[in-house]
Amino acid sequence: MENKTAVTALAALAQESRLAVYRLLVQAGTEGLPAGKISEIAGIPPSSLSFHLKELSYAGLVTSRNESRFVIYSANFSAMNELLAFLTENCCGGQACLSITTPVCDGNCDD
Amino acid sequence: MENKTAVTALAALAQESRLAVYRLLVQAGTEGLPAGKISEIAGIPPSSLSFHLKELSYAGLVTSRNESRFVIYSANFSAMNELLAFLTENCCGGQACLSITTPVCDGNCDD
DNA sequence: TCCATATTTCAATGATAATGGAAATATAAA
DNA sequence: TTTATATTTCCATTATCATTGAAATATGGA
Numbered sequence: 001m002e003n004k005t006a007v008t009a010l011a012a013l014a015q016e017s018r019l020a021v022y023r024l025l026v027q028a029g030t031e032g033l034p035a036g037k038i039s040e041i042a043g044i045p046p047s048s049l050s051f052h053l054k055e056l057s058y059a060g061l062v063t064s065r066n067e068s069r070f071v072i073y074s075a076n077f078s079a080m081n082e083l084l085a086f087l088t089e090n091c092c093g094g095q096a097c098l099s100i101t102t103p104v105c106d107g108n109c110d111d
Numbered sequence: 112m113e114n115k116t117a118v119t120a121l122a123a124l125a126q127e128s129r130l131a132v133y134r135l136l137v138q139a140g141t142e143g144l145p146a147g148k149i150s151e152i153a154g155i156p157p158s159s160l161s162f163h164l165k166e167l168s169y170a171g172l173v174t175s176r177n178e179s180r181f182v183i184y185s186a187n188f189s190a191m192n193e194l195l196a197f198l199t200e201n202c203c204g205g206q207a208c209l210s211i212t213t214p215v216c217d218g219n220c221d222d
Numbered sequence: 223t224c225c226a227t228a229t230t231t232c233a234a235t236g237a238t239a240a241t242g243g244a245a246a247t248a249t250a251a252a
Numbered sequence: 253t254t255t256a257t258a259t260t261t262c263c264a265t266t267a268t269c270a271t272t273g274a275a276a277t278a279t280g281g282a
Contacts, residue, residue, distance in 0.1 A: 109203035
C-alpha cells in the first residue's frame with residue numbers, strides 16, 4: 001500500500017459521521033445495510049450521508065450494490081486489513097513483534 | 112475508546128507528512144528518534160515538523176522525552192492498539208471473526 | 223557568562239472539507 | 253403512466269487545516 005492510499009483511507013475515517021457509519025458497516029458484516037437504514041440509525045440527513053458514503057467509497061473502504069430501489073453498502077474488509085498492516089509494518093525494526101500476518105477479519109463470518 | 116478520541120487519532124494520521132513520521136517512529140520502536148533526525152530523514156523543515164509532532168502528541172499517538180538538548184519522540188504503541196481494536200470492534204456482529212484480542216505490538220521488542 | 227545548537231512559537235497566506243435544504247434522478251409498484 | 257419512495261447532485265456558507273520563514277526559547281558546552 002502506498003502512503004497516499006493510506007492517507008486517503010485515514011482521512012475518510014477521520015470524521016465523526018463517517019467513522020460511525022464505517023463501524024456500523026464493519027459490525028453489519030458482508031450483508032451490509034441500505035443507505036436509508038444507515039441514515040436512520042446514525043441520525044444523518046440523506047444528503048450528508050450520501051456525501052460521506054461517497055468519501056468512504058472513493059477511499060475503497062466500502063462498496064455498494066443495488067437491490068431493487070435500495071443501495072446496499074458494506075465494508076471492504078480487505079482494504080481495512082491492508083490499512084492496518086500498513087500502519088504496523090516493520091514495527092520496531094522488524095524484530096520479534098507480534099506483527100499482523102493474518103487478517104483481522106476475513107469478512108466471511110456469515111458463511 | 113470514544114468516537115471522538117478515535118477521530119482525533121485518525122485525523123492526526125490522515126496527512127502525508129504525519130503518517131510518514133508516525134510510521135518512522137513505529138519502526139524505530141521504543142527507543143525513538145530525536146526531532147532533528149526525523150526532520151532530516153523525512154525531509155520536513157523543522158517548523159513544519161514541530162507542528163506535525165504536536166498534532167501527533169495531542170492525539171496521543173506519540174510521546175516525547177528530553178535527553179540533553181534533544182527531544183526524542185517515540186510511538187505510543189498502546190494507543191495504536193486501542194485504535195485498531197476500536198476500528199474492528201464487534202466485527203461482523205461479533206461472530207467468529209478473527210478479532211484482535213492480543214495487541215499487535217507491545218512496544219517492547221528491544222528488551 | 224557567552225555561544226552554538228535544537229526545537230518551538232508566531233503570523234500570514236493559501237487550500238481543502240463539512241453541512242443540509244432543495245431539486246434532480248432512478249426505480250418499482252399501483 | 254402516474255405516483256411514491258430511495259438516493260444522489262448541486263450550491264452557498266462556514267469552518268478548519270497546512271505551510272514555512274523569522275523570531276523566540278531552551279539547553280549544554282567552552
